[in-house]
Amino acid sequence: MKPTQISMIAALVALLLFSAVLANRSIASKSSTERTVKGDGFAVLELFTSEGCSSCPPADELLAKIQKEAGNRPVYVLTYHVDYWDRLGWKDSFSNSDYSKRQYQYASKLRAQVYTPQLVVNGKTEFVGSNEAATDYAINSALKGTPTTSLNLQGKIQSGKMALDYQIKGNEDQSELVIAVVQKQAISKVKRGENEGRTLAHAQIVRQLNSFNLETVEKGKVNISIPEDFNSKGWEVIGLLQHPKTRAISAAAKVAF
Structure with a gap:
């Protein structure tokens, strides 16, 4: 092969490598842009999970990542630990039958199956909670x-x-006011079940859920009990306006103390 041919091939390889680098940077930039998209909307992410479910930790990790990256955007993360896994080898200390009931209500309205990890966005759509691409798309659509x-x-x-x-x-x-008392972080060591031997990190754990039929639509007052260890740094309270029949969420806000 002649030196000129070698030089041309080398130049072509370098051009292809440079194009690949630019393409990767473009993809990374797009992903970053998607996570910081601006709009007038809001996104309520409700994850149904369990410490007894081996496929749930990736979804828990994704929701924790989203919560960390949310910043001041109107993105509200709620994780509900369902109780139907408790009879399968490990009782989840955060589980509650009320959360399982809420999941079944969503499944009925959305004509979906009940499974974990299941993510519901704004009460209108559902998919596997560990699917990052679907989650990003749903957040961006909601925020727009x-x-x-x-x-x-x-x-x-x-x-x-x-x-x-x-x-x-x-x-x-005719909306209900739903109030969720949320513990921001927790660590659990699982001794039995599908996650036996694992140490699991949890984020945005719903510890208490209250629902009120609003007597007055424009403004009013409601009272809730709170856990003994509640504090404004490690916990937060999130409110939702939700239609009792369609389960669609029309507004959301964090409580200001």
Whole structure:
């Protein structure tokens, strides 16, 4: 092979390598942009999970990552530990039958199966909770929306109770006010079941769920009990406006103390 031919081949290889680098940078940039997309909407991510489920830890990790990267965006992460895995070798200390009931309500309205890890976004769509591409797409779509309702919540803690003042603006009809008391982080060592021997990190664990039929639509007050170890740094309270029949969520907000 002549030197000129070798030089041409080398130049072609270098050009191909350079193009590949640019393509990878473009993909990375796109992913970063997708995570920081701006809009007027909001995204409520409700993950149904269990410590007894071996396919759930990747979904828990993804939701923890999303929560960490959310910043000031209106992205609300809630993880519900269902109780139907408890009879299969390991009782999840965070499990609650109320969360299983909520999942079954979603499955009925969305015509979906009940499984873990299952992620529901804004009460309108569901998919496997460890699917990062689907999760990113759902978040971006929700954030680009134009809500017709807004919710504001103010809270005051007194003797193991919390008084919540709510204010609703916009087009709202027959919605329930759902209040979730959320523990931001926890670590569990699983001794039996599918995750035997694993140490699991949890994020945004729903520890208590309350639902209220609103007596007055525009503003009012409700009261909830809170766990003894509740504090404003390690916990948070998230409110949702949800239609009791369609299960669609029309507004969401964190409680300001």
